[in-house]
Amino acid sequence: MRALIQRTTAASVTVDGTTVAAIGPGLVVLVCAMQGDGEAQAGWMARKIANLRIFRDDAGRMNRSLVDVGxxxxxxxxxxxxxxxxxxxxxxxSAAPPDEGRRLYEQVAAALAAHGVPVSTGVFGADMAVSLVNDGPVTIWLDSDRG
Structure with a gap:
């Protein structure tokens, strides 16, 4: 499973001119399920995203996680x-077939929410416009095969 995460001060997804999701400070998480991925990879990805220390602490260092900063x-x-x-x-x-991709994408979102993270989602398979203010900028590539 692959994900590209971007630290943001605000982000939204628009489909057909209608905003379907929006967040304030946090992360934009672009997720792709790959052939052969399963529940283990989805769980790993959610844990990694929730706990990755990429938010500033009081000293200005990247030392706090998404969970830490709320x-x-x-x-x-x-x-x-x-x-x-x-x-x-x-x-x-090499991407997972659409039905499997949808299932694993939804599983990542649900597992992330189970870590106490407020989660909003785009619309699977839709032509989406994603807007964000990349804070930092901080952009990180995650691949469950590379740990």
Whole structure:
């Protein structure tokens, strides 16, 4: 499973001109389930996101987690994180099939909420416009296969 996380001061998702989700301070989490992923990878991803110490402490160091700061997560499905770019046209055959991808995406969101994180989500499979203010900027790539 792959995720790209961005620390944000505010973020939202719009579908067909309607805002379907919005958060204040926290993380935007773009999630892609890969072929062969399962519950173990979804659980690992949620734990990692909830506990990754990328928020500033009183000394200005990245030493606090999403849980520590009481931040929210905007979780958005993003199958393009599976892009294979050997040529000029990306391929996405390593992404999980849509039904499995949806199930695991929803599982990550639910597991993150179980850690006490307020979670908002995009619309799986929709053409979404994601807006955010990247705080820092802090952007981190996570891959459950690479721990």
């Amino acid at each position: 931040g929210a997560a905007l979780v958005v499905s993003q199958f393009t994180l599976a892009a294979e770019t050997k040529g000029n046209r990306p391929g996405f055959s």
